[in-house]
């Protein structure tokens with residue numbers, strides 16, 4: 001049996017990136033997925049928008065929903081301050097295993113906590129299991145039909161504070177219409193759309209940045 005796409009992405013990182021150099025890991029994945037085979041990383045174009053939001057928010061507590069091969073995990077964590085932490089949640093254990101190797105290659109294992117499981121099960125446990133009060137930044141990049149229910153669950157669990165930023169990938173492609181409708185029409189959020197393209201393609205996509213107002 002052949003290798004999987006995540007395994008081939010990890011191999012490209014180990015071949016082309018320098019251990020302990022997160023930027024070279026990000027570049028190795030982008031080069032592979034642009035020139036060899038597409039994969040659902042946030043990618044370089046939308047990645048620059050993610051970078052600018054992270055740099056503006058300067059978060060010390062970050063939650064990522066959807067790790068995949070840890071491309072955005074590494075990209076975000078590389079911008080965090082020394083005491084900041086990122087928790088990333090991945091449902092698929094094969095993806096999680098590859099992600100751990102990519103995170104280790106980048107040398108970011110001390111900043112990143114990878115949790116395997118479903119958002120609906122884990123969000124209610126984050127405060128107790130990880131001593132989290134509230135998150136400063138949440139990156140939504142998991143099942144598109146879970147963005148809205150999980151946002152409501154995060155509210156219910158008291159994991160948002162006035163000023164918490166939700167940054168959502170793929171709000172155009174594949175699309176998250178119910179989530180967009182909610183954050184754009186709720187009095188509890190100030191929302192802004194960043195037009196971009198689906199990773200490594202010319203297809204329309206974008207990120208939605210929504211500030212929780214409390």
Ligand SMILES: O=C(NCCCOCn1ccc2cnccc21)c1cc(-c2ccc(F)cc2)cc(O)c1O
Nearest residue numbers: 040065066089090091117118119141142143173174
């Ligand atoms: O599907 C996508 N991502 C989600 C993966 C599963 O996530 C499952 N998952 C991860 C944690 C987690 C926690 N709880 C439940 C489910 C949980 C995704 C898909 C596309 C895409 C765009 C066009 C296409 F033609 C085909 C695919 C692009 C993206 O950027 C994406 O992010």
Ligand SMILES: [Mg+2]
Nearest residue numbers: 042141169170
């Ligand atoms: Mg995505």
